[in-house]
Amino acid sequence: MPSARETELLEAAYRYVLTHGLADVSLRPLAAAIGSSTRVLLYLFGSKEGLVRALLARARADELALLGDIGTGPGVVARLWDWLSAPAHRPLLTLWLEAYARSLVEPDGPWAGFARATVADWLEVLKAGQPEEVRETAAGLVSRTRELAVLRGALLDLLATGDGERVTAALRASLSP
């Protein structure tokens, strides 16, 4: 459905927000940076809100691509952490956290439901990593909630301090207590 030019500009805008943040992006600087104009952005995406929505969807596509490739069975948590702690993914994860926080403060607009949605996404993947006999039990739900919490908390720490060694050790300790 989106035209070639549209996806091209979306990709450029996505690269831009990865380094500049998404919360207080504005059309004119963005357009200038990606060699376009506000007129074209508005024409293609309808409004700024439409653009932000598209960018959020684009970021989510990256995330879902990961979750699709991560596989199932034991060791999912460790593999997820490998991906989360990779320095190359830091801009994406900062963007992710930004959107997460924003969707809590401002429950309307393009951010709506972002936080809730990712919790569900990740819980689903962790569920697929559990032994089959606990997946549908209450204990299973609690267990993957715990795994998710550790991953998210470790990610917060890593993004703030950059101390991959300490945080990774903590995560490993949490896997085999």
Next chain:
Amino acid sequence: MPSARETELLEAAYRYVLTHGLADVSLRPLAAAIGSSTRVLLYLFGSKEGLVRALLARARADELALLGDIGTGPGVVARLWDWLSAPAHRPLLTLWLEAYARSLVEPDGPWAGFARATVADWLEVLKAGQPEEVRETAAGLVSRTRELAVLRGALLDLLATGDGERVTAALRASLSP
């Protein structure tokens, strides 16, 4: 050092940002809501950045008051979670997350170092909760990093879903595995 009027207005502004968010606050609506004017705000705090800095410090004072009261010895993590999961503290914690994310995206300005600072603050408190013989060991550091990660991750989940039951169960599971 701050005058009576200054702390009075700061308190009012603090109540305001707790419900409206701090990221995209602007002077005129804020001033109108707290019965003041931009002129006065600028006079008392020097600039908008000064005001934001003061508000951030005010929020941090709330946090530090908690950390001072939480005590030491075993059970710190559980007591911290009781505080974090109390519905009354949700606005403060949303504000906290907002500032955390912002300080990662925009490392300059009044937000600078906020994320890093709170990691250090909390690790310090968790350290005081550990048995004395591990406090200075590498294993001790890793252990409280893990505790912090669980608390933070659980908080993220709770803020997004509001499902205190599931998240609290996960945290408890993480304490006595």
Next chain:
DNA sequence: GCATTACTGAAACACTCGTGTCAGTGGAGG
């Protein structure tokens, strides 16, 4: 009484914001 200090009001300045208007391009299909 008087000068100093703390605070406040009204209006303006020089922006930036998202968006709308009107006018064009260039190429593809009939």
Next chain:
DNA sequence: CCTCCACTGACACGAGTGTTTCAGTAATGC
């Protein structure tokens, strides 16, 4: 050829931004 259509440029509009200038008031300290 000529029409349609995706795309683009220049510009203006109204609203909102942080900040400044100039003016005042009320209370305090000498």
